[in-house]
Amino acid sequence: MNLIIDLTKILFIFTLTMGVFAPILGWVERKQSALMQDRIGANRADIFGFTLIGLFHPLADAIKLITKEDFIPQGANKIMHTIAPFISLVPPLIAFAVIPFGGEYIINGRKISLVIADLDVGLLYIFAFASLAIYGPVIAGWASNNNWSLLGALRASAQMISYEVAMGLTVIGVFMVYGSLKLTEIGAGQEEFFKWGIFLQPLGFFMFLTSALAENKRIPFDVAEGESEIVAGYFLEYSGMKFIMFYMAEYIEIITISGIVTTLFFGGWHIPFISTNALISFFSLLLGDTLANIITMIIHIGVFFTKVIFFIWLQMTIRWTVPRFRYDQIMKLGWKILLPLSLLNILVTGIVILLT
Template sequence: MLPVLPLAADTELAAFGQDTWWILTIKVFAIFLVLVLLTLFNIWAERRVVARMQHRIGPNVHGPFGLLQSLADGVKLMFKEDILPKAADKVVFILAPIIAAVPAFVTFAVIPFGPEVTMFGERTPLQLTDMPVAVLFVMAVASIGIYGIVLGGWSSGSTYSLLGGLRSSAQMISYEVAMGLALVAVFLYAGSMSTSEIVAAQEDLWFGLILIPSFVIYVIAMVGETNRAPFDLPEAEGELVGGFHTEYSSIKFALFFLAEYINMATVSALATTLFLGGWRAPFWIDKVWAGANEGYVPVIWFFGKVLFFIFFFIWLRGSLPRLRYDQFMAFGWKRLIPIALVWIVAVATLRAAKLEGWLEGDSLRIVIGVLAAILLVLFFVGGTGGAADTEDAEVDLTPREGGFPTPPMPSTGAVRGAAAPLVFASPPTPARVAGEDA
């Protein structure tokens, strides 16, 4: 198995903080430009891929293969009328999209794109900066972006927007806990929270292969964290018109749109860094090609892995229907978090056994494989919870004269029929209220 690296090793972090001001300026500008262009490409790719899934053509007019369609939409949003609702809190309403967009860019400051290279005669790593707690920095800054969504929904003065903002806050709490727990096993194996050191620790074997439950939990949590289908409850157009951004238009709506797609790239880049070896060559191509992990070539491997996760996001959107809200929250709290906690205990125990010499070589790999298989079985084939307990529950569906149409609760057995009758609850007349008070 992989050796435990010392925390904040000087050999990995010493290269950072030594760049001249113009090298830093080039890096900042390059990251900004790459993220903007990647967003335009991701929007185009999503339209084309979903169109193929639904047997449509997709954008094909503006530019070759419709590549300029996203740019045309951006220009259109820039020049559209900007509407400010009367009931809105004007200052917060304007600041909310900015709060959502700025952290999306900042998180890429600690993502490694490649090894050390020579840039205009200067030796520098293909990473803006790094720190001993870089992964925690990414999660902390990404959490700030949620405030933009919550404040945008609250400040709009709309009930639909407020409900979308509340859903987003609950969703962030639920799935960020599971995401953080999924990363603990990576920290235990890498011995560091620095992104460059975690990539270095995967030189021989990727963590996505030896920590499969953590990888699966992280991938599910990252979809929920970015409010993407089938977890796009904060902007469910079938229930909340548009959710938190219902009242937004023009450039402010474009900033929310930009933040969502950059956050997709952020969680994809973090998954690549923590579980798929970062910028290192896939399929161990470096064993047959000495230059696969040298110079600017690793940038190709890095973005190839990121685009794989972007395609995964698009595939989910074109394949799965939106979850019901109570199912979505129960899945996070009753499945992801408990399984993540059990897996952390198992990994910590195995690491201690390895360091103490209790398990060696193949026996350790066999134990890890068995534990991973058990957890995956529990994850996908777990009990149905309280659904079976209420299968035969009897519900009083007797209609009452003059009552209001009220559908039965989803957990009752009545809704399992093809057409469940409506319950007509009697209105609270003064006589009834007086009788209940007596």
């Protein structure tokens, strides 16, 4: 029974990220940028004349990219060139395992916790796999046998290593406030509205979002791709299915970042001012305990993913608003601003915890 529940949860997250979010985010990116720039955006792909505001474009793109020639340049290392997209796709996907998308519910006398793996190390697990994500770009850049690719890989890895340090230190304040590394406990600690991470760790939120964006190598920090400088960076020599996999990795990482930010700073699955107990007792008056738990569960999942969608929107907006940093500016921001500020954040948080 437990196995079935676990498999259901894995399947749910997997279909939601790989099947729903990742393809649709490509369309969202095009459409949102169009709306932000007073354009219309993709709307031509149609099936029997129905365009459905361009929602068939991901399908069309997928078909196009799958049927494209899979090109491996001369002198490239074939094995590495092939496994690099997989290496970059897997870590953000696995990292979603420890993010809780709901609380704990009692259904038919069985306790169901809506997280795939409630690890004791919690967020450190995410950082561990985020650090493994570096190998995707690095191997891709090296195996392509192209100077631009190697430059892109160099930039990507230098950037990711430096921001990993800052990202790790910014969330230590959150650990200190909630007294746990477990994301479920951090989420459960934010039931009251004014105990959300954004109120207790406002600086931590901005710094975490910044370094997470830098980890993801999206536009304000996209020197690793930098199409105006180094053509396309580490995935210059990729085409077809492998190319789309780098994009999928990027989109899944957006979702993962949104999930982490929601759990750490925006109350996870909680609705502001309405506690879980109040919700369950309200519904159980009408429908009985089990049904009330199920309905609460569904509402909480909905709330969590609404917040996730909001942060996806925010990341997209940032990506289409802010121009690209120079490389030295990125390094300066990472090492000289975010690192000391996060240390200061830890210090201040420690003093406040000590005094109260």
